[in-house]
Amino acid sequence: MAHKDLPHSFKLLTIWLLVFLVLFLGFKAWERERESSRFKLAGEAIVLTRSGDGHFHWPGRVGGIEVDFLVDTGATATALPQALAERAGLTPLGAVRTQTAAGAARGFIARADIALEGGVRADKLTVTVLPDLAAPLLGMDVLGRLHFSQKPGELRIEPKQ
Template sequence: MSGDLLASLGYLALLLLALGGAYLASHRQSVGKSLQMALVWGMIFMGCMAIYGLWGDISRDYGRKSLPITRQDGAIALPRAPDGHYYVTAEVNGTEIDFLVDTGASDIVLSRKDAARIGFDLDELAFLGSARTANGVVPIAYSRLKTIRLGPYLDQGISVSINGGEMDKSLLGMSYLGRFGRIEIAQDQLILRR
């Protein structure tokens, strides 16, 4: 910790001690009740701080799984997430992978974590390609998927890129989305038709 941070923490501790002491002195008859209320408010404050600090992880881990909805006409409907994006869980090589649907991505792009989950040996991959992303240029390895299933549709031998950089979510790009004859957005749903 830096000296400025320690000084700030010391100042806050002294301020809290002074305020707490003044409060307890003014409520001498009910010190036990005052301590109990201070403890309750402290726990509420700590809970709020924990939720605030973990909110990014909570929303990323629990708010993004979206199974495709197969409609009677055979179309696949994906609901819009609260962040405005479309997410889908597809079965890749027998393993469920969560994707961000990205019409701006040329390929299916797997994160390193997801690539390892479906059986790619990251040490054996040759990251000879590169891709321009919003985060700059990243190394890319190319391969093929054995299978990918989205709703009732099973495809085999689809090309895939494995991102050599850091990536939160795998991308379902146009090399796969282009297999659908029609892509439309209506009533907060992304609809894919073959």
């Protein structure tokens, strides 16, 4: 009797695994679509949609490394995590002590070539590199060169005229 139950149980298990796999792949496709739809080009304007974490994210590159910048209008300067700066081959130019939302922090300054989706560039930008920073922050040193306006859930960025 046990031998006849095994193939039936195996069939049920296989069906459930396939259902789970289809649901998982569907969720991943939906998640990928949602992530990519947070950045749109509308003529010369770049439109960022607020993400699930409550922030605006702007995809870009530091050197040749893809990054997801957190748009931080409260930050004076663009800041990078030290691990990212090391991967991008940035050279420390000097020590820096700065105030962050989490308190005082020590790091170094460096120059980086920043390229953002939509054609925005900041070459040889002086950036702050901090060892405990969780994500790259795009500060007003870049954002101040642009015109941006905000409405609920959306940040619209355009070149200054």
